Amino acid sequence: MVNYHNHTNLCGHASGTMEDYVSSAINKSLQEFGFSDHAPVPLHLRDGISMNPEETESYINEAVRLKELYRDKIAVRVGFEVDYPIFDTFDNRYFFDERIDFVIGSVHYIKDWGFDNPDNIERFNERPIDDIYSDYYSVLESLVESNLVDIIGHFDLIKKFGHRANGDFTSRITTIAKKMAEKGIVAEINTSGLYKPVKEIYPSKEIVDILFKENVPVTLGSDSHSPDEVCRGYDIAIAMLKAAGYRKVSGFMARKRYDLSLL
Template sequence: MCRHGKGHIYEYVETAIERGLDEIGFAEHIPIPGLHDPDGRMLIGEFPIYLQEIRDAQKKYSEITIRLGIEADFIPRYLDFVAKFLSEYPFDFVIGSVHFIDDWDFSHPDFIEKYHTFGIDETYKAYYNLLAEAAATGLFDVIGHFDQPKKFGHQPTTDLTSEIENALLIIHEKNLVLDVNTAGIRKPVGEIYPSEDILRRAHELGIPVILGSDAHRPEDVGSHFSEAREMLLKIGYERQCAFRNRERMLFPIE
């Protein structure tokens, strides 16, 4: 229902069934009235359609569990709106994500030249600081695509260990889950979010993980999950999470 995704909910569910998934969670981008983001998200008036379509899909497909989620942006000036919105609907899970540094959507392909005016290192630093702030709010269950500024292949030239460590420590302290997101494989960077090094540190800290394909087309549902599972098992993860009514459940990674 965002303006940059394709296909109907049923097509995503049917792909998930074909690919042998037991469960699929939808996480549309949260509508935020007032935010200038023309192709980023549904309008607030469309939100009831999303709820209804998830409910209809849950009734139609008994062979798979379908969860209602949302990807909520952390944008400081909209925090009160987002907090209220999240409290008003019966989400199974909430992904907290940072896509904006001030007014700049650094994850949008139309605005990538700003990495050079803002500075690549500065982008990463500002991003990780916002991500740490997002985790500290306690509003979210999952932190989405942890190292997203790498999306278009921009590599930092400075050591970001302390920024990354700080964000991970807050994620751990707030008992959040990391999104192991295969969309990065489909982007110019060509690798999973977060990187293997970051996941190793997350594993040492005992931070749980959830698999996500961040599918914006039905054919991307569950894409590269075997690669993601292989990486997680190699690092030492044995279990992955799912959510129901914002409560975490653990399952073996197989």
């Protein structure tokens, strides 16, 4: 099994060293473990959100060290979770750096609104919920169209606090899924939503069914922010993928995707 979404204490809101995470992953008998810590965000947003631009090299170097050290026990991969639109505090050369195995693209902001931050939750009341969902999926669609990333993180993060759309977004989601399939972009099945107010995996069962129908490849991640969170909720995620029809999950090396069987 694989786990491609894990943070480290570098971001300022997670605990555990990088080596602690690898030890936890080995204990859970994972085949592949990917670091995807938050790429540097602008200074005024950074405190407790991401590493500094000066820390990216030591982050990659430590991942490469662990990759070598534990190569007989687990395949360690290194990437970033980048925000879309991409902040210019993330050095673009990392998109072409051969040490980077994968890049997750995530939408955490609608314009200047960090909508998944509990401190900003009241802004959900400013506009009709369907307008907010529509804006979210517009940004997500642009992220797919940008062709910059390998994986779309937490596809329906906008539901995090339990706000549900009234309208039907099936056709919007199908359009995005078709574009992902065409470009070979992978959807992440992210278990962290189970432990948020929505208490549901990202994305929902309905969306996973659309992704399968449209031939979108998937991978798994627990969005761990402490070593004990590595792979939590995986039994539920694996059952959901199997029920949808999936038999394979994606792994990545040097930004090349490959299939592994969904055991």
